[in-house]
Amino acid sequence: MTFHDQPMSLEDLAFPRDRQARSDTRAIPAGTIDPSGLQGECIDGPGERTRLGYVRVWVSGVRLLAHVVAWELINGPVPTGMELDHKCRNRWCRNPLHLEPVSHAENCRRSPATTKLDWEKVREIRRRYVAGESITHLGRQFDVTKQAIWLIVNHKNWKEPA
Numbered sequence: 001m002t003f004h005d006q007p008m009s010l011e012d013l014a015f016p017r018d019r020q021a022r023s024d025t026r027a028i029p030a031g032t033i034d035p036s037g038l039q040g041e042c043i044d045g046p047g048e049r050t051r052l053g054y055v056r057v058w059v060s061g062v063r064l065l066a067h068v069v070a071w072e073l074i075n076g077p078v079p080t081g082m083e084l085d086h087k088c089r090n091r092w093c094r095n096p097l098h099l100e101p102v103s104h105a106e107n108c109r110r111s112p113a114t115t116k117l118d119w120e121k122v123r124e125i126r127r128r129y130v131a132g133e134s135i136t137h138l139g140r141q142f143d144v145t146k147q148a149i150w151l152i153v154n155h156k157n158w159k160e161p162a
């Protein structure tokens with residue numbers, strides 16, 4: 001099987017097995033993977049967890065960030081000067097649909113909303129939401145956006161370890 005013979009599975013995406021073919025992910029043309037089969041769920045997979053919570057995989061002897069590899073398999077190289085922001089806020093997630101290239105400044109601008117929260121607060125938000133408090137109200141209480149609260153109460157991020 002060559003690289004382009006068949007759509008790659010998420011397993012492949014998660015951990016490129018055909019190291020020879022993927023010796024240089026930056027040489028892989030955009031559109032190599034069809035993203036239409038991807039679901040909205042966050043995707044974890046094998047690899048080495050970094051101190052900051054990202055996952056590194058080995059591709060032909062080179063250590064690369066799993067989420068960057070996944071994104072580049074669909075979109076091609078990350079544009080120069082851009083960083084991939086995890087919209088789901090799960091740094092381990094390698095679902096390309098959860099990643100968005102943004103400038104470094106934009107990435108910094110987005111991060112304070114997440115650093116305002118910690119596990120204790122996240123659990124409190126979930127308790128209070130279940131108890132009937134509205135997303136808007138919780139957003140004001142915790143000084144984060146409604147979107148941030150929505151992601152938390154729907155368990156789209158800050159996932160409790162299984």
Ligand SMILES: [Zn+2]
Pocket residue numbers: 041042043088089090093094095098
């Ligand atoms: Zn995700």
